[in-house]
Amino acid sequence: MSSILTIIPLQSARLEAPCISAEIISVIEEVKSEGKKSLIFYSRRGNARAWICADCGHYEKCPHCDIAFAYHTTPEKCLICHHCSQIAPFPIICPHCHGNKVNPVWVGIQQIEDRLSKLVSTNTKILRIDSDTKEKSGVLYNTIKTSDIIITTQIGGSIVHPDIGAVIWLSFELNLSIPSYHIEEDIYHEISYYKKQGLPLYIQTYTPDHPLLREIMDGNTRSFLSYLSRERIEFRYPPFAELATIRIHDEQKKKVEDIMSKLINKISIIKLPSTFLAFDTNIWEKYGGEWQQKIVLKDKSLSYVLRDLEVEIVRNRSVTLEWS
């Protein structure tokens, strides 16, 4: 069974509320009149706030990593790559459409739920599934049974129910802007999963010509993999390159600073000219009471650098390595 995939271009859509078009409301009503449910995806992951132009859907990507910059207000209003810590200035106008609606005013899932409840017919039951409600997954199946609309933030295609009549993605850009190098792969698999079930699918987007959307429409896995490979080769990501993130963490800021400068000096001496090295000693993160900084390395092979760092990595509990 093949499903019908409808792309709704947000530029020309009649918006009843941010990210909610009149077309989506009528889809929801129709699905409900058939005694079925609408499953709605609206991605928000962690605290990473995307910077997306409200006029054209453009978002800025890190030139080294090809992932979306996240918007930060401290130490000042700027864009930061969560992968390599590259900082870019906050755009005053959109570099793509020159519009000025550039403040990241993406609404949260609760607001989407709230707006939706006012736009659909009364007695429509809405179920929201996000990090706050996730724990109760045991009772989820029964709650889905009595709901007309299910809104979720999660990615992964794990919500299945025989009564689902349509699957809706409110913002394709919001999905894409999640700062992860395998986000396109995740989106492709999620949409393909529902496509295989023969459900009518609706994707709202500012970029209806996005190459990933074309790959999803075609549904040719081989062609998608070669699309993915081109990107991974260009930006040197696994499996075409090795990627190592070295995290330095301790309760004492000073200790982190000392280890950082020691490691950076050492890496700078042993690394090859082709090795991509990124760090920013001004960016601090705090996890479980520990201060943290990171060093990102990318190259065709990293074993020669990591071998020389073995002593620091194995012996020091403040140094953790993630290698892919």
Ligand SMILES: [Zn+2]
């Ligand atoms: Zn980056």
Ligand SMILES: [Zn+2]
């Ligand atoms: Zn724009």
